[in-house]
């Protein structure tokens with residue numbers, strides 16, 4: 384075949400047999416991937432034990448391949464370890480491209496799409512008030528409070544489940560499952576031998592080297608509980624007539640209305656159960672990453688914090704908290720949110736795709752079966768679009784009268800949510816939840832670098848702690864209400880337990 388005579392895309396030098404195995408790092412692979420992009424260009428190809436990995440580094444190539452050729456670039460790798468052995472095969476991020484995926488994505492868009500998301504705004508405002516009240520009551524524990532807020536937010540929206548304390552059974556279970564999923568089971572950079580040699584799945588658990596199977600059995604149990612326990616909670620609440628409107632109850636209601644019966648068919652039940660779980664799984668670390676990058680930026684740039692606060696004071700005043708109706712009048716705050724999305728780039732390499740046919744792009748040969756990563760980390764740092772790209776600079780969004788093409792190129796949402804048929808279905812939800820959280824925290828708190836017992840300023844240490852998401856190792860900061868009036872407004876705001 385002619386295409387096979389073409390060269391593969393360039394990439395770091397490969398060693399015999401193991402190929403680029405040593406080039407893969409467990410955390411921060413995106414930092415390496417950016418260096419390769421700078422060295423080799425818009426496509427970079429690696430090979431690990433015969434498995435090809437393609438990094439798509441430019442927006443143009445991402446649109447050409449992941450969107451325009453979506454029919455062959457939207458499938459997922461079959462992951463024996465994560466999928467079959469650990470019970471995650473029905474998570475949306477791992478679901479093969481086809482009829483089931485299209486059905487499930489339709490369901491998610493039906494409930495969370497651009498024209499439905501405003502229905503969740505009242506819930507988002509209440510959950511944000513709870514966040515502010517939590518921080519006010521225990522500023523030194525704000526990192527845990529943010530985790531509780533993030534987990535609680537999705538449990539509320541997806542399952543109608545309220546988290547009212549730091550020690551919540553479902554919240555803990557979900558947290559543990561996600562930790563396992565992204566750092567053990569499906570960690571980028573971790574290559575399970577059984578994925579390269581699937582027949583290994585048949586070796587007995589007692590066999591030397593079969594530790595992965597014993598782990599998998601343990602993890603599978605945890606993953607199943609993570610999928611089923613919250614879902615059964617909502618169904619129970621619905622049976623008792625006490626369910627709050629949420630993703631699951633809304634879709635189950637719609638479904639039973641459609642068949643005019645009390646029960647939903649198995650396929651619908653399966654689709655709602657798994658999409659609900661995937662929404663939870665996909666929103667937790669992404670939100671944590673964005674929020675912690677926001678804190679990092681605020682303590683590094685007090686002048687930006689002050690400018691945003693000034694805008695909030697003049698538009699919202701100090702007798703109430705911001706609401707979604709203020710959004711259009713807060714260009715600077717909106718620019719802070721944009722810059723947070725861009726620099727946090729929460730899923731920096733996207734979620735891996737698998738190409739289902741041999742393909743040629745600009746005279747480079749991309750073999751069938753190659754895993755494909757949309758390197759949005761690199762795109763959000765494109766000097767031509769974002770001059771001085773590592774700098775947190777909201778002003779870059781404030782230029783007026785931009786032509787449509789430039790305005791689009793400067794919107795980080797075009798990169799950070801991925802591309803084409805697998806693009807993030809939670810993008811409208813996070814766009815709302817992140818905005819209200821950031822606007823409300825800016826309006827309520829001063830956030831600064833922490834100071835140690837000798838009065839020395841503690842510089843934040845920026846260390847990634849995850850292999851798929853850009854979540855940061857906790858760093859210290861000082862957060863306190865801006866004024867007695869801010870305290871009063873926070874205390875009076877309607878919260879979850881009201």
Ligand code: HEM
Pocket residue numbers: 475476477488661662663665666669670673728729730733734757799800801802803804805806807808809810812813
């Ligand atoms: C700032 C926050 C977020 C970012 C940056 C983000 C980004 C992404 C990216 C890059 C992908 C892979 C897209 C691709 O393959 O091209 C993805 C997939 C996904 N995201 Fe998000 N996401 C965020 C928040 C959320 C939230 C809040 C939800 C749920 C409410 C969510 C649900 C999902 C799901 C279910 C998928 C899998 C889609 C599929 O495989 O077809 N995400 N996200």
